[in-house]
Amino acid sequence: MAKKQDKLWHAMDSQRTLEALETSREQGLSGSEATARLNRYGRNELPEGKKSPAALKFVKHFNDVLIYILLVAAVIMALLGHWTDTIVIIIVAIVNAAIGFVQEHRAEQALEGIKNMLSPEAQVLRDSNPAAIEAAELVPGDIVLLNTGDRIPADLRLLSSSNLKVEESALTGESTSVEKQTEALEEDAPLGDRTNMVFSGTTVASGTGIGVAVATGGKTELGKINQSIASVEEIRTPLLQQTARFGKMVSVVIVAVAALMFGFGYGLRDYETGELLLSVIGLAVAAIPEGLPAILSIILAIGVQNMARRKAIVRNLPSVETLGAVSVICSDKTGTLTKNEMTVTSVVTSMHEYGVTGTGYAPEGEIIRDEDKVADPEQDRTLKHLLICGVTCNDSVLTEEQGQWKLQGDPTEGCLLTLAGKAQSEVTELKTRSKLPFDSEYKYMAVLTEYEGRSVIYIKGAPDRLFEMADRQAEDDGETPFDADFWNGQMQAHARKGQRVIGLAMKELPEDSSPEQIDHDDLKEGLVLLGLAGIVDPPRDEVVDAIRECQNAGIEVKMITGDHKETAMAIGEQLGIGDGKHSIEGRELDNLSAEELKEAAQKYSIFARTSPQNKLQLVEALQSSGNICAMTGDGVNDAPALKRADVGVAMGIKGTEVSKDASEMVLADDNFSTIVKAVKEGRRVYDNLKKTILFILPTNGAESFLIMASILLGTMIPLTPIQILWVNMVSSVTVSLALAFERIEPGAMKRPPRNPAAPLLSGYYIFRILFVSVLLGGGTLAMNMSMLSNGYEQAVVNTVTMQTIVLAQMFHLFNCRTELGPAIRKGFFDNKAVFVVSGLLVVLQLSITYLPFMNRVFGTVPIGLPYWSFPLLMGAALFVIIELEKAVTRGIIRRRHESVDASGNGDHSAAA
Structure with a gap:
């Protein structure tokens, strides 16, 4: 009996099945035998998954190399006795971790959702007598009696069937209730064609039947899906992968430059060790974009709210951005592309x-x-x-x-x-x-x-x-x-x-x-x-237009269904998926090698009679070819693929709780066209994230330039670490937040999905960041040295320097509203958030300059009106210079396009 649950029960006749399970149709199991089998096989329950404590989840959000550098800086500041700086740095790190912790939403509930599908009790024969037992005590060999409305408690091989029909759409994707019979079937019969079997978690639609339990607990088809969900490796979104690479690169540069500056200052300049260490820490703090994780989370959260208003409920923040990179949507048919209403x-x-x-x-x-x-x-x-x-x-x-x-x-x-x-x-x-x-x-x-x-x-x-x-x-x-x-x-x-x-x-x-x-x-x-x-089962009215819009955006739509081949091809042709002539079935996929499966996943658009494992394999095959894959579905059978996909999309009305819990996004209106709106929002969010980075990093670059130049020249450091943190956080979390509300770029849904392997910062972005950093840092350094040479107090110089960087960034915000387009254009006043945060920034800068308690915490002093002239002039000059640079860059790109057109190549993306 050790391996009885692994047999192909559907291929055996009733008598052989009973003999293999050592049971009797007329008598069932004895009480003692049932107890022995319960001890052998375990309870008819799904295994519990391990759960991480909330405290551990919170601590995991400190697992970032940039945060490590920040915390090391805090420790050194504490050793030097700068407790205010230490506390502020730690608060910044905790705030970042808290934002990540609050937004984190894992799919652990998927296992709980599956458990809710299990039947609470079962009607069985024990010692020749009918008995109602707790479903968890059901064992292989039990004779189970089925009636209309029953939730089936285990996988059963049917022994008799009287007008028995079972609703299996959640498990197999079959759009109608399945008529059952008792004759043996071919060994390679797909799950949806095993009409002599009934499966745990499905429901008797009509009729009666008697079956023998052949699989319980984790061995059932439902249990296999449960195990598949638990074992599916969750992949990191493109944005998380890009920011992780970016963070490692920045951390290496920061540590290397800080070490070089310390060595240079210690060996070639007359700095005290404590003062030099303070300066190097200031350099590290200046270079770290500590506000970036927080602002990314906030921008993604705003995207989540926008999608919610469009009936797309996003359960995982980074998935908002991932939608913008989706290149393939694998869709279930029943209830997703169709109404699931015959x-x-x-x-x-x-x-x-x-x-x-x-x-x-x-x-x-x-x-x-x-x-x-x-x-x-x-x-x-x-x-x-x-x-x-x-x-x-x-x-x-x-x-x-x-x-x-x-x-x-x-x-x-x-x-x-x-x-x-x-x-x-x-x-x-x-x-x-x-x-x-x-x-x-x-x-x-x-x-x-x-x-x-x-x-x-x-x-x-x-x-x-x-x-x-x-x-x-x-x-x-x-x-x-x-x-x-x-x-x-x-x-x-x-x-x-x-x-x-x-x-x-x-x-x-x-x-x-x-x-x-x-x-x-x-x-x-x-x-x-x-x-x-x-x-x-009719296609949804709006799906045809939605699929066409996906295809215009370079997104391929594939149908993966448990339904029959002919039905799938016919529906697919109506929707614009496939040609109505070519498709492949799950049993064919089972016989393919990994390379052949990868090729078939690319070649076909219609996949019929698929098993849950087939759906998961197809998603993985598409991902192995470099696709960013979204998977839509509403049934339990879709859950493993939903979890494995880059973006799992479940149906909110007719979807099972299991599919919702395994997904990253739920469509509240079960409307496939909502996915298109979500993709559009994802592309807008990603474009605005890039604009935010383009805005934030020059602040870090300018501050780093100032400090490195000061160490190289042997002058006083123009900003303290706590002042640097203020500049970074006020620029990131206050001003840059306005960019989250910028409208979608024209033509965003006409361009192909972005390459997920592309770096977060393109060559042009690196140029812009360095260009702005040198302009802002160099201009501020010249002002700083002029003021020091004229005898101004260090506190006054620091205050004016801080105001210069912050106000110049406020002007630069308007440059960053478009990547290359002119800042002053039609729709200039559409994003009112830009003007609101600019006003808020002015209030904050006046507060840090003129409120006594802010002066004490941040080391600033009140300054007279004439001192504001340089920050304002610096900001205006920066704005004009960047607008001129954008105009020159647009001209270069336009000439390249014209050159490509003249050559007849037509590859505009390469020219850009």
Whole structure:
């Protein structure tokens, strides 16, 4: 019994299954044997995942090389007795960690969400007697009794099935409830085709059955998904990877330059060791963009709020930016690209073809006859009987709750109720005298009722079965012999369109006949075929436009579904995914090597009959080719791939809690087009993040330039470490915040996704940062040396120096509102936040200059009005020079584009 749970149970017949599990269908397990197996296999529960304590999560946010340098600086400042500086540095580090901790939201709840799917109890046979036991005590070999509405407690091999249908869409992606049977299947049957099995966490939609437990706990298909989610390695977003590389690079440069400056000052300049150490610490603090992590988090949080207003709920901050880099969206079909509401879209009788408008369960739409006329059942005898058959031979109930139509019962039956509701005249359900329930052996359902005083039997079922039974077909003015070739052709034509086809028929009993019961023998002759109904799970109305917009933005959309190949290709063609001719199934993917899988992931757009493992493998294969991959889905079967994807996107209304917990983003309106809005916001956020870096780093560069020049020249250090921290934080967290509200750049959704391997700072950005740093640092140094040579006090010089850097950055903020475009342009006043933060900055700078307690903490002094002239002139000059530089750069790029056009190459991106 050690490896019994690993067998291919679906490929074994019932008797062999019972023998392998050493159990009896009539008696079940004995109490003692059940206890022994419970000790052997463990409880029927999913394994607990390890959880990190909150304190450990908080401490992890200090694990950054730049923070290490900052903390070392704080320790040295404490040893030198500069306690105020030490406290301020530590506060800055704690604030950064706190922001990261608050925004962190891990997917640990995914495992809890799966546990909530498990059944609380099970009906089993123990010692030959039915017994209700706690589902956690179920063991392999238990005989389980199933009834309508039951949550299935374990993976079961069915021993008997009576009209048993199971809702498996959350696990397999199947859009309709699955009819079950008991015969053995082929070994390579995909999960969705294992009709002799039922799986833990799914629900009995109708009928009854008996099964033997073959897998419990972590060995079930649900358990495998649970294990897959827990073992999936979460990948870092492109932004986090870029900032990590950037942080390491900056830290190496800072440490190297600080060591060189200390060596130079100690060996070649007459500095006291303590004073020189203080200066070097000031240099390190100046070079560290300590406000950058905080401002990045704030900008991303603003992006989260913007997306929430557009119905996209982001659960992980960096995912906002990642959306802007997405190059492939892998989408589940059922409930994501489609409504997961079966809809009759066509009806065929022997004389007419009817199109049906409207989608979903809402009875809104029309039945159009022969493409040009609204059909009226009162004037169309065959259509009327077909509609009456659909609503009378039906066990489902359709209700409206707060504007939403909800179905209780089988989706295939529910859509027939909706069809009748779309008729121009009312179609009434007739009272049933006798019923033959649907049975998988017969593949039809029949009811005995009365129509216009005459007994009538209505039948609904599989078309091929009704074709075998019918000997006549209904026409406008009577009946004619059944035309098998015509109806087989119609069935195949609708199937090629991805439609599920259901047949409807009737039999009028003799006028003097009024039976109270019917049986299958009553249907052996006299059956009149009314027609066929073509049923689809319709695409969402807005999805076609959304997919087209994705493709215009260079984003490829792939459909990965558990549904059948033909259905997937037909729906895909309607949506603009694939060509309707090429697709690949999960069983084919299982036989591919890693390299072949990578090639197939790129080649195909439609992936059908996929397992949860297939979805995960495809996401990984696409990522291995350098794609930034988003995965959408709503079922439990999507959860591992959702977690592994760069951005997992779950459906908020119809999505399972498991899929939501495994994802980074939830669509509150289940609207695929919301993803496009989220991508647009992601690109805007990333552009604004780059503008923020372009704005912040020159402050650090200018301060570093000042301190290094002072050490090299042997002059007084122009700013203390605490003043440097003030400049850095006020520039970062106050002024640069305004850039988060800049609108999206023109053409942002017409360019391809950015290369995730590209460095955070391009060559042009490095040039701009160095250019501004030298301009600002050099100008401030000249002013600083002039004031010192004229005998001004060090505190006055420090105060004016600090004001110069801060106010010049305020002017530079307007340069950075566009990367290369002119600062003064149409829409200059659109971003009101720029003007608000500029006013706030002025207030802060006046406070640090004129409030006594601020003077004591930061070592500043009040200055007269004439001292403000240089900061203002420096800021205005910097603004004008950078605008001239941008104009020159635009001209160079334009000439390169013209050169590329003239050569006929057409690769504008290379020229840029």
